[in-house]
Amino acid sequence: MLGKLKHLLGGKASAEAFQARKPGGGKRFSGEAPPQEPPAANSAPPRLDRIVVPQSAMDALPDDPAPLVQAIVNYTNQMTGQGRYKRTELPAAAIQAFHCDYYLAQVLNGGHAQFVGNTRALIEETFCDVVEGLRAMGATDYLILARSGQKWVRENPQEAAQQTGFEGGIAESLSRLDGPFYQLNRKTPLQGAIAAWIAGHPQLHVVPDDQLAAELQALALANPERGRRDAILECASIAARFANPLQVGAAMACWRSGEADFLLGLGNGSYRDVEGEQRMAFALRALGGPRFLVPVEGRGVTLYDCIRHDNSHLPENPLKASMDDIRRFRPDELGEKLAEVSEADIATAMALADRLKLGAALHLLKTRIPGMKALPALTIVHAGPSTDGSETFVCSYVENNEAWMLKVGAEGAIFIKPGKDAKPVTGASRAEIDFHAETHRIEGLR
Structure with a gap:
């Protein structure tokens, strides 16, 4: 069957199937008209009111602060990852302690230049968390160093963007902060200060170790915005595949390499x-x-x-x-x-994907394909004018030795199982795709 894929995916049958999807040319596969207004996010954002840590982390104090600091890191990662909470929806102390520990690890590994370089676009908010955390825990000497780094970054944004922590990417002003930081950490370890502060915080909630996983899971799943934010991130992730020259080139090269390669x-x-x-x-x-x-x-x-x-x-x-x-x-x-x-072919495909809102189109189709949990790696079959001159983007993938095709054009999108008749399984109109793109903009997470 796979040996006939190029004929089936690019042939008359699939072209006719796509034509049938156009307005007036066939039934509406989605079964419903697009909504007129986007769903609004919750008027009151979700807020976490407790920081959950295991009893064993508290028992290790004061001799070993590492378990408690690591517990804060695990809590924050699960709430922002699985829970999809925003940084501002976590208890302030948790995200501040998290970023103070991150600051410590980065500086110890490669100096303030590495901290700035690895943090990149998030440097301002991260520095704010570090400064507020250090102030709250009374770590005055560390606070002076962090404020100095924050001030330099604000005053030198272009140079800050060039920091790496390696030769050629270390600003002298940042480098001067490293020596005092290392000496201070040897005398008064920052990890100990973080743990001592968090251990006495009123929002700290200590649970038996065997109850920790369930407590964290319940908090993560309690976010009412979690599903909406998951969908936005998934839509953005799909779109990102077609905005990356390397990934687009790989997807195009496989199709050009031989009969039915995916x-x-x-x-x-x-x-x-x-x-x-x-x-x-x-x-x-x-x-x-x-x-x-x-x-x-x-x-x-x-x-x-x-x-x-x-x-x-x-x-x-x-x-x-x-x-x-x-x-x-x-x-x-x-x-x-x-x-x-060629670089030109890759650029053409990327521009077309952007114009057709390919990420939103494919994400919308994916939600209408029964049983599909994640969109697999896609092979780009075609990106350009179709037989009738209209712009068309065609992707395909193989599952259980069967090939499936996703075709997106100016009028809409369809999901096809290639065969003798190449009939669409589901589809979406352009109005639905545009609406989906608008309601799933990554800016909606901010």
């Missing part, structure tokens, strides 16, 4: 020998087997086959490998060149 996932990059030069090559999983994707500035991406060598001599546990095992190891190599995608 993108399954894009992995990490490493420097490898590429036709006699050391270049970054990204591991790529495709239906046809492992691949390497190599981006070249100004030229787009090139897809190569992956040559895997027999390394069966290695033990299952790599820590048990001997020096002889390591010397005999042969890493994967780049093989035959399979496809190329």
Whole structure:
């Protein structure tokens, strides 16, 4: 069946199915008209009134402050992650302690320049939390250093954006704060100050260790805004796939590489020998087997086959490998060149995805596909004018040896299982897509 995919996905049957989706050309697959007004967020934002930590973390004090600080980190991560609470909806002490510990870890690892560089767009609010937390816990000497760093960042935004913590990315003004910080932390550890402050906080709620998971889960699921925010983030994540040149190039290259090859996932990059030069090559999983994707500035991406060598001599546990095992190891190599995608083609696809609001369209279709929990990796079949001249974006994926197609155009979108008749399973009008894009804007989280 997969050997006929290119004919089915790009052929007359699928074109006719899409034409039938246009106004006046077929039934309304969504079954209902788009709503006239977007759903409003709760007038009163959710607020957490307690910081939940395990009894064992309190029992470790004062000798070991680490368990309590780690408990605060775990609490904050679960509430902002699974719970989808905003930073301002958590108890102020929790997010302040969280960011004070983050500040400590970053400075100890690479100085104030690394803290600024790794925090990037969130540096202002993070510094505010650090300053307020240090003030609340009475850590006056640390507060002076943090305020100095905050003042420098505010006065030097362009230079702040260039900080890395490595050579060439360390501002002298920030570097001067590091020595006093290290000396202060040796004399009066900041982690101890954080733990002592939180241990006496009125919003602290201590529970037996065996009840901690249930308490945190209940708090996370209690957020009435959680579902709406999850949907907004998922919609943004789908849209981001088509705003990333590397991901778009990978999705296009797989389709061009051969009969019915599909993108399954894009992995990490490493420097490898590429036709006699050391270049970054990204591991790529495709239906046809492992691949390497190599981006070249100004030229787009090139897809190569992956040559895997027999390394069966290695033990299952790599820590048990001997020096002889390591010397005999042969890493994967780049093989035959399979496809190329130009920078212009990638840019064209990205611009079209933006114009058609592809992220919102695909997210909306995904919500109407029974049983689909997450949208899989997509292969880009077509991005440009269709047979009738209208702009069309076509994606596909394979599941259980069956190919599915998602097609988005100016008039709407459809989800098709290719076959002899290529009938749409579900769809959405342009009005529905535009409404979905408006109500799922990432700005709605702020």
